[in-house]
Structures are given as structure tokens and as C-alpha cells.
Amino acid sequence: MNRRDFLQQSALTTAGTLLIPHFLKAYETQAMGQLPGSTGKILVIVQLSGGNDGLNTVIPFRNDIYYRERPTIAIRPEKVLPLNDEIGLHPAMGSLKALYDEGLVTVINNVGYPNPDRSHFRSMDIWQTASDSDQYLRTGWVGRYLDAACAGKSQQPFRTIEVDDTLSLALKGNNLNGMAVLDPKKLYNQTRSGLVTKLGKEHHDEHESVSYLYKTLAETVSSAEYVYDKAKIQTSSTTYPNHELGNRLKTVSQFIQSGVETSVYYISISGFDTHINQPGQQERLLGQYAEAVGAFMTDLKAAGRQNDVLLMTFSEFGRRVKQNASNGTDHGTANNVFLIGGGMSSRRVLNEAPNLTALTDGDLTYSVDFRQIYATLLHDYLGTDDVAILGRKFESLKIV
């Protein structure tokens, strides 16, 4: 009897259990390792909720229109951290500039989609589901990735993890959902308390809905145990900044370094809806972002994993070019996306800077569909079927 059979057998004979569903302890009964067709790469997605002002993040510091339209909130050219002759980073993003200089950052400008929606919830919906702007999907693109990756196999929600207490639409699939884990110990304790553990071992299949709930529960109990068991052994030597994003990226690093078999991590942080008094608030948030990402990459580098992990950052929309009367900006459209790490070639700004003379209703005009980035990540980076997941072919950006 090999280990696999042994575990399967022992799971079936554990005392006190009622009827053990076959998917319980799925992680033990399956040979762990890469997902089929996968490249062994890991994607980390950071969502900046609220619509980060991309023009004050990647700043066109030689552009007169930028300074004319933003008389009080524009970042002075001498403060900008230049990436090339045209654009540079917000001064609070020193750590990101350092990563760029090391060749770890790719900036993609003018990312958006046709007929953009300027409401937070709808635009976030579009980015999370990868839908057209007039289409309503009930599953997220990461969830559909999980569906595709786990098709016909044991259920493994921990293959995609959101570091949070609740799960975003992005991680909900047709057949499978990713799992939300903010703190592996807390989640583990939740599944150990009261009736949950015992119920997680019960199995009912006479009714479809009942069976679905018990299956989800069993997966939850099993996955929570797996993640907790795996992650508790590993502590990171890198110091992370003590704020939400810092803590969450630290958790991701801990999962990666301890060998949790997850290929996509998702984190969202809030506060970017800067209608009023933008400068101070955005500076603080971008500073935290750069600092946390800097620590994360340092940590991965020390562990020799920086080429296996790619971090993507997006926001549901950018802000208007023209500042408003409250030292803030209102909802806009196209925005920049950062790709960091992942063993990509040299530092670069992938495409043209925003053209401030060719605006659409006062907003930036998009030239890269965000789903091209998804397609590139899914196909070229994670090695899966992008067309099945996105519903149609989007042209790869040929960057990874």
C-alpha cells in the first residue's frame, strides 16, 4: 500500500465519522503538484478599489496639458521618479522605482475596455468577470480559471485564494469557488468550532442543494486544515510594513514559501476613491503599496522565488484628466496596470504614454483591453486555455 492508498483508506475508517465523501481530504488522496498544463507559476493580483488616479501614479511629467488641467494636484516634475523621458512614478513610490531599476516592473498604459462604465460597482464587476460592458456574468475570471484547472478532479478551492474574510466575484466559478483566507489559524479555528467539523464530515446526496452545501462545507474544512497545516511551519525573515496590504502580502509570501499549492492569489485594498483632497490620501496609499510590494519582492528574492511569482495591480478605472474643485478627481476610464516580477525580461514601459490631446469625453482613451492582459497571464504565464476562460480570443501582449 502506498502513501496515497493508505491515506485514502485511513480517511474512510476514521472513527466517529459518518459517511466520508470522496472529496474530503482530497488534497491527501491526490498526488500534489502542479496543475496539469500549468507552468508552476504563481499570479498575485492586487486590486486598488475605488479607482486609483493613474495619472498621478504614472505621471506624464513633461506634458503641459497635465499641469494645465491639474493646477493644484499635479506632481511637480522635479519630484517625479522618472521611468523614461516622458513618464515617472509618484514620489511616494520609491520602492517600486527600485524594483523597476532592477528590471522587475512592466508598466502598461491606457488599459481599459470599450464603452467604459464609471460606476465603481459596475466597473469592478467588469474587471472581475472579464465581461463586455453590456454583459452580465455571474462568474469571475479567476473562478473560471479554477474551473478549468480542476475540471474532472477532486475539488480544491485552495488552488485560488483571496487573502480576505470574504470572497470576491473574481474567484467564483461555475463549478468551483476559490477560498477566502485572511488568517489561516482563524479560519482553521472556525472550522474546528462547534458543529462545523462534525458536519463537515457528514454527507448527504439525496437532495442536490443539500449535497452542494455539504460538499462546500467539506471542502472548506479540508482546505482550511490543509492551508493551516502547510503554512504554520514557515516564517518569513523579511520585515513587512505593518498595514493591511503589508500583512496580506506577507501572508501570500508565507503560503508560497511553505509550498501551499495555490496558483492565483487575490488581494483588494480600498480607499482610492479620491473626490476630495486627493494628494495626501493618495500619497499615503501609494506609499503603502510600493513599500509592501517592495518587501514582498525582497522576500521572494531571498527565497529564490522571484521568477516564479508575478504580481499584477489594477484599479476598476482611472480618474478624469481635469481635477475637480475639491482638490480631487472624479471617476474616469483608462488606467495603468503594473506587472511585477515573474521572470520577465528587462524593465520597461510597454506602450505609449496617455495621449492628453486625444481624450474621449475628457477621459483617457484606452488602447489595451484589460482582457488582453488576462489572456496573456492565463495562456503565456499560467499555461492554461485563455479562450475557454475568457470566452473568446484576445491578442496576447507577448510580455511573458
Place this chain on the structure above:
Amino acid sequence: MDKLTRLQQTRYLFARAGFGATPAELNDAARKPLRKVVRQLISDSESFAALKVVEPDENTTKRALRGLVRNGQLDRDMLKERIRMNAEKVRDLNLQWLDQMASGKSAFREKMALFWHGHFACRTMGQNPLFMQQYANTIRQNALGRFGDLLMAVSKEPAMLQFLNNQQNRKNAPNENFAREVMELFTLGRGNYSEHDIKEAARAFTGWQFTPEGQFVFRERVHDEGEKTIFNKTDAFKGEDVIAMLLENKQTARFVTGKIYRFFVNETDDKKRVEQLAEQFYKSGYDIAGLMESMFTADWFYEAKNIGTHIKSPVELLAGMRHALGLTFEQPQTQIFVQRTLGQILFYPPNVAGWAGGRNWIDSSSLLFRMQLPSYVLKAAEVTVRSKEDGDVNTQLLARKGGQRFQVKANWEDFETAFSKTTDADLADAIAAALLPFPLNTEQRTLIETQLNGAQTRPERIHALTAALMSLPEYQLC
């Protein structure tokens, strides 16, 4: 499962047509013929009490507020405060509606209105509480009447016209959003109209606008008076004509009936049955209460294959728990936190298509939270979960950090009285019969009874069993 007992049928009826029943209500109703109980449910919902958090004349739109700022009558901080107050009123509207659902007085009306809220999904733009209040009362008032009246009324609601951008739909600058959603989501469903129909219908809806005071107005100067060809008919149609044509089309009856069937009966369509019901619905002039009465009195409604198939939405779960135990929250906004954590906030549907429902409600974290909810509510267990913010600075107050305890009052007396004749040995099964769609199996009963110990008084036993039964995955179903 064999034929359902009368108690099971009654529990199921109350769960589907409303938000469940108290054990006393069940005992009472189970003695009457089902047909009579259905009639009673409908007649109990005849009266209508409007929700009210704001008077029309005290409402200020966001645009008007901005105007005041421009004129120097309001400074930035005051503006922020006013927007915050508006968002709070929308929150209060949410809580008032939830109170109505939980009270059980017009449970059928409120359940139907909750369905229509998902069907005519609408979200407050600019945190305008007056528009949301009017919208809510329109769907609640017309919830059981004629679908045509409901469709017309809700289509003319400022909240809806604003949400679907009809204010931007003008003679020389058409915006097709409203026309498209009226066909795709409200009446015909995708694939039953052409892009040409949408374009032309959008022209007919030009001029359908509203005032800042929340009045529908037809503005002739932005209306396109030309001839339009819609569904192969040509005339100088107006918006009302389009609505009439949509109602004339039997596909509308089919589409709406199908959606009602999936919500109230079974997520898996029975095509033939839906067709029959749609035929009746159409012939009756879209009489909603009539359609519902036919469903609730049909033998097939009570077939075992329909029992326990509906996964309660977060609002159904919350309202149902409150109704069964007569619960009130000492800090009512706690209920917004529950809604947000579980993914359904009244007046904040995710998009124009409404909540996806069914299995979409359930993932690892939402299921765990649902199973722990009875402990939070009945045992004041510590809540450590945090809900997500949605990015909008104006709705931040709808988020609430975890790490606190719910404070709740329950009406245990009535609940306990309903079981006064039940022996201790039968207690778990009897409470389960009132709360769950299925009887307990042996293993579950054993597990539930581990919550008991010999030292407990009878009320304590009832409380412990109730909390445990409400924690079962089956309690998520009805």
C-alpha cells in the same frame, strides 16, 4: 420522500410565499385547508404601508448640493456631511424594509417585492434617498397587482430612469441603455428583439425624464417625434406605446413567469408547466396575485422534488431568522453588516441584472458565516469577520469592522409556548419540523443533541436546540 405531512406543506408554503412562520403560526395554519391558508396569506397582504425615511421637500439631490457648493452656499465639509446623511437615509430605508419583511404582517407582499427588487434591479445613484424610497414603495405597492401597472410605474421611477441613463436619452443624442434593459431584463429576455427594435424604442423613450423633486416628466422638447418601426409596426410611438407592445407580446408573460417559477418553485425550469402558467398569466391581464395563487394551490408545488431546493438569499435568511424568533437588533445597522458580508444589500444589487442567486450565495466563507450567524445572534459570540468595502467613498459607512458582538432581543416566550406539549425526547424533531425543510436523520439528531446537557432548564434546552438547528446547512434551504 413520501407525501408531505400537512405541517411540512404549511412550513414550505410560508417559507416560499413569505419569510417562514413562527411555530405558533404553523400549528395554527396546519389545521386549515391549504387553499384557505393561501387565501389568508394573500388577503393579509392586501394593505400597504409605505416606507418613509425622508419627506419629498427635505430631499436634496447630489447635483443640487454641488450647485450649492458652486454658489458658495455650502462648503466642502458640509457637502461631504450631506452626502453622508443621504447614504444614511438609504441605509435606514433598507432597515425599515427589513423590519417589514421580518414582522410577517404582509410577508407575501414583501417577498414578492423582494423578487421584483431583483427583477427591476436598481441602485441609488448619488445616494438619493427620496428616489430610492419612491422606487421601493412603487415595487412594494404594485407587487401583487397587474404586472403591466408595475412595469409602467417602475419604468417611470426617477431612480430607474437615472440608473439606466434615460436622462441622457435625447432626440439628437440617444442613449439606448434604458430601452435595452426594459426588453432584455424586464420583459422579453435576450434574443427576443432586434438591435433595430432597441434603437427605435430608445427614440420612443426620449423625453422620459424626472425632476430633482422626484417627479416623472415628459419633456416634449427632447422627445423624438418622428416615426419609429418597432416589432414591425411603424408609428410616432412614445414610451407608453412601447410598454404596451411589450405587454402584448406573450414572450413577456413567458419570461416573467419563468423567472417567478425559478425563484418561488424550483431553479430548474419545468418548461411545460411554465408555459401553462404563462398562458394563464397572459390571459388574466398579467394578474400577479392570481398567478401566485395558482402556483401555491397546485399539487405539484408541494412535490418532494421542490422541497429544500431554494437557497435562501441573505435577506431571506435574516428576515426569516428574525421572524421565527421575534428578533430585534439593538443596533439595527448590524444587519447591514450581515447583508454586506453575505453579498446582498437591499438597494445595492450588483448590477442591472440583479442578484445571481442560488448557488452563487454560497462559498466557503459565506457558508461558514451563515452557519455561525445563530451563534452571533443568539449567543452573542464574537464576530471577527470583516466585510469588504466596495470602493465607493460614499458607502463606507455601510461597512463595519468585525470584532464586536451583536446585541439582540428575542421573543423566546412565544417560541417556547408552541412546544409546551412536546416531550423532551421529541423536542429536537419538533423544532426541526418548524425550521428545516427535511426531518432530521439519526446522525443529525445525535449531533444536535450533543448541545444538550442534563442541567439545562427546558427553556435553555429549547434555545440550545434552536441555535444548533439554525446552524445546520439545511437551514440555508427552504
